[in-house]
Amino acid sequence: MRLQPVPSDFEARCNATFDAVMWALARPGVMRDLPQAGLAQVVEALIDRECAVHCPDEALAMLARRTGAELVAPEAADHVFAETVTPEMPDRLACGSDLHPEDGATLVAGAVFGAGQRVCLTGPGVDGEVIVIIGGLPGDFWQRRARAMRYPMGFEMLLVDGARLIGVPRSTVVEVL
Amino acid sequence: MTLQTLTKPWEPMSYGFLDGSAKREIRRKMIKAIAVPGCQMPYASREVPMARGWGTGGLQVSLTLVNPAMRVKVIDQGADDSVNAASIRRFIARVAGTPTTMDTLEADLIQSRHRIPEEVLREDQVLVLQVPNPEPLRPVQPNMSIARQMHADADYGRMWLQLYEQIVRSGRVMQGASYPSLVHGRHVMTPSPIPRWDVPKLHMAKHLTILSAGREKRIFAVPPFTRVEPLVFSDVPYKVEDHAGLTCHRSGTRGFFMNEIPQDDGSSVFEVSDSEWGVKAIRRRDGEEVALGETWYKNGKMPS
Amino acid sequence: MAYVATRGGERAIEQSQRLFKAEMGEITPERVAEIRAAMPYLIDRVMGEASLYDEDLAALALAQTGGELYEAVLLLRAWRTTQPRIAVAEPVTQEGLFTHRRISAAFKDIPGGQVLGPTMDYAHRILATEVLDGQVHRPDPVEPAARPSPARQPSVAAWQAENGLLTGAVPDKTVGNDIPDVTREPLLFPAKRAHTLQSLARAETGGVLALGYAAQRGYGQAHPTVNELRLAEAEIVVTHPRGTQFSAGRVKVSQAEVVDKKGDGLRLGFAATLGWNEVKVIAAATLDLNAEGAPKGAPTEEEFFLYHTEGVESSGFCIHFKLPHYVTFQSSLDAMRDAKAQKAAKEKSPEPAE
Known part of the structure; x- marks a missing residue:
């Protein structure tokens, strides 16, 4: 009588987005693919009336x-x-x-992969170390990040370049090369 | 704003049973759990159509992660055919339309109560462990608020004292399953009531482990490549169960965690606890072509 | 896949469920309607503990579980999980309640009067065995009072606050979606006031009674006087997206104020729940009264009583011990045997013989 349950398009997209987000944070520095380009899908997968959001961009703020x-x-x-x-x-x-x-924030931000600063990531989820090239962030961003956090306090970062995603949780030590 | 913008097309039940807001909350908390390995993150933990204490925490995580392409394996005490494992597997398949499997190698997501399979998990696999009591400090501090403060202060002195007292009294650490372990050098975590045999499988593993306690409303995680070190004194090494020399009386497999089956004559026989590993061993013995994965333990020893 | 069929779990589960259901026979709409009509207090208790107000669903849950209360509540809570939140109602005030019964033990008479309303309190508890002999037990008709008591009355605590006997509660200005909801966020300690009252409202009646009674017997610091006990109906007022406010209906509620008489002023304990359940609200208000300053680990400490009166969690955990635990058992046996062997080896050995 019951048909095979099928997720709606929205549900399927949120599920795939979160899958990318989860693995991005579980394997910092390893690039993941999002179902589509942009930050909006991350809003859809994570945000609802229980959240307090800061969003400088008009369209995203509306969403x-x-x-x-x-x-x-x-x-x-x-x-x-x-x-x-x-x-x-x-x-x-x-x-x-x-x-x-758990009250530490999650920052979802645009970035450029493959151009910019070379950084070396170590910590949980990293097999030894991983080197990535990330641009589009302020020059002293990583130093400021390190100064702002004292583990286990800190914030998570989901960096998005088009439909690609890199996660940097607070547990990751980032060294600018 | 109109009513229309607040509503969605009617569905008899949300895909995967949990509604969108429940899933989003679990996703947000899983992000934090992965970011601070071993640290217990509180979550709302909705009621699901199963009694509390029966895997509702693991189930909520599984229901959040599943999609129709994800192969799900469910085990209880190592066995796929245990009644509660069968019940959970049937429920997930029914509400999410997921294919199920018993083979560890084929599974994308493994929900387990009290065991980690003997075959090495890959870096694309998620292990969801059901947790009855998420608080490793409970034996020394039953009050959750005080225990939380102790974690905040990394105040694990009483934990060490308890282990020391056991050694003085009994000559060894008497902790059976749920062996308290230090994660990423910071948070003491219970690995859930897995035997001591399984704890080393979490250390620097390739797979992602999510631990979820539905009744106690806590979620925590061990990401891949994360240190998980059982609390031990440098001169009293960690000891797994003495099962390396036992042989499964049904499959003949040897060097894995066993169930002891008491016999009428006062003796015991043993059968391998990872039931599907046993089944595969029997099928191979009977001449079938069966893929056996690499195992964590080799000849009863965990390579360090 | 051939092995799947030969494994017993699924079939055993199916048949065990059939056995359970076989005893109850067919569940018909008539049966559900009869349960709803015949057992309003049971329905109320289940709705309160489920924190879901729907008499038909509660009756269905009771029919489906054969009256296994913990199962009925779990069934309703699980159903509740699947329901979207459409709106947040306006706050319900004590003075706005449509009151059926309101009594105070603190004063002989109170403004608005002692309204006995429906109660068994003064009944002689004698079984109507004549029913079993084939007679119908027909209740005597209610004779309306010449002058009906006022439907809406202020609380006794409000009068006490006006007279400087009690420091009235500071009004909480939080509205709508900002009101903390314990079903959507975890309970943490020290608990938010809203979480405490919500947890007590959906607590298991027997559990609240056991701990409340312990406090009343002397394991608490405060001795309660029932300031006011009220059974009433509350109007549920919601706002349409267009801005119009309208009543979505009435729900039965109970509430209790208890006061402690130590010191230079009265201290207030409060509880309320969906449905009419006097034992629960008096016991819960007693716990609320005792919570402040209770030592860690005491039954009157908030963390202790809120965790341990959660019926779905406690009953679930209790029955989970039926699940196989042979892996953990094996693990402990191993440690035990090893310790024993070490001890035996030590006793036998190395001391040189005399």
């Missing part, structure tokens, strides 16, 4: 608002979506507390 999320300043946001990362952003993101590391 986030439609999910029911509250639009807030970066300091109060659990998720930040930014096509372009600004220099002061690492200092303004929530890092949680020792008691509640």
